[in-house]
Amino acid sequence: MNTTSNWRGHPITWDYTGERWIYADTSEPTLGNRRPCGHCGKPDTPEGHDGCLGSLPGVMNACCGHGCKGLAYVQYPNGRRLAGTRALREIRRLQKSRTGKKPLLPIPAAPRALQPWIAAGLWLALVAAGFGIYCLVS
Incomplete structure (x- = not known):
């Protein structure tokens, strides 16, 4: 099962092994990695x-x-x-x-x-x- 969402205009995925949200394109954790608006x-x-x-x-x-x-x-x-x-x-x-x-x-x-x-x-x-x-x- 793949859990996905959107964070500030960027697709994100729940990483079950690390138990954290990651950016779908780079696999970097969303926490501590602010990006400009994806829109x-x-x-x-x-x-x-x-x-x-x-x-x-x-x-x-x-x-x-x-x-x-x-x-x-x-x-x-x-x-x-x-x-x-x-x-x-x-x-x-x-x-x-x-x-x-x-x-x-x-x-x-x-x-x-x-x-x-x-x-x-x-x-x-x-x-x-x-x-x-x-x-x-x-």
Whole structure:
């Protein structure tokens, strides 16, 4: 049985002997071997954001999807989360607001006591959907 997935736009395979994910083309472990996006080719920013996104104002975390629209997401500190094509539209809107072409509307934050639960809920939802830790780190 061969278990395969995708990590930041690169095909990966589960190595049963080493019990780790490896890149399908080189057999290098994914852990500790960051690559540029497999879709656009841009490396991460120095802050660790997807190269094509940069820093998005008011966003807790986001992912461009690396060529897979269904994996794109934007999450705000108040727990609001957009996914897929809605997330990609929001990313474009935020990038325009960052350049001064559109005003950015403030997003209210969730109460501090709820923030860890919101983050945990996102993690559980992604794991339950079969995305595992690999979508969270991107």
